[in-house]
Amino acid sequence: MTHDAIGFGTWPFQGDDAERAVATAVEAGYRLIDTATKYGNEAAVGRGLRASGVDLRELRIQTKLRGDDHGDVRGALGRSLEALGVDALDAWLIHWPLPMLGRYPEAWAEMVRLREEGLVREIGVSNFLPEHLDALERATGVRPAVNQIQCDPTIARGGLRDELRARGIGVQAWSPLGRGGEVLRAEPVLRIAAARGLTPAEVVLAWHGTLGIVPIARSADAARQRQNLAAVALRLDADELAVLAGLPQRGLGDFDPRLRDER
């Protein structure tokens, strides 16, 4: 099965583990592969992509501009292309807005130019709030193709997702399984899983798929990679969605884009 409704997450894999996980994921049918300069694994991810034997032109290779590179966007792209071993990127995202640095609008303007030069096919952002999206539009008139945000049924981000939809910006979810933590043990998730004969992870990925969110899911295990790939095509009904909408919501905590200083 091949999908563009789900992406494969590669943080925190390193070295051979990263290479192996990426190769099995691509063999299983993942086509969107997500990495970031900050993860320090672009070269290993590149090796995994080539080890899969799948034509790179069939894949959607996505990496991210780190905070330390907001002032050297062109140099950063060159380094990412070299590490990944590709001539152009399919998608390149600003990893965090870093408003305390204040350079993301100029970084975005440079990314727009690099896209025009054909070195990047699609440009987007991660962890952006409406105020940050407004600043990009004021600087360039260009909206991101996608915003990758933290999202799972316990941090559903409904207001932000509605805003992104209204602006025509695609939604990707990072930590879509809540890092394998509490969301997979939440009572309503377990109840739906039991009733449907699914695993909790399948229920959570079905939630993403039903709401049109593209989860960037990570697993080191080939069987769980396949399970996750298939699960995103499952659909929850209105009652199941309503049950999950009743889950207590957690806050952004350390991942508030207005405060997070991750370079």
Ligand SMILES: NC(=O)c1ccc[n+]([C@@H]2O[C@H](COP(=O)([O-])OP(=O)(O)OC[C@H]3O[C@@H](n4cnc5c(N)ncnc54)[C@H](OP(=O)(O)O)[C@@H]3O)[C@@H](O)[C@H]2O)c1
């Ligand atoms: N843009 C950003 O700022 C940002 C921030 C964080 C992450 N990300 C991206 O998002 C990706 C995913 O997020 P994440 O890595 O934090 O966590 P995640 O995908 O929500 O969860 C991964 C955890 O869930 C487990 N898991 C996966 N499939 C499972 C299944 N079917 N059943 C049970 N457990 C399962 C994995 O264990 P096993 O490996 O043992 O299966 C792993 O411990 C990252 O890899 C990265 O690419 C982006």
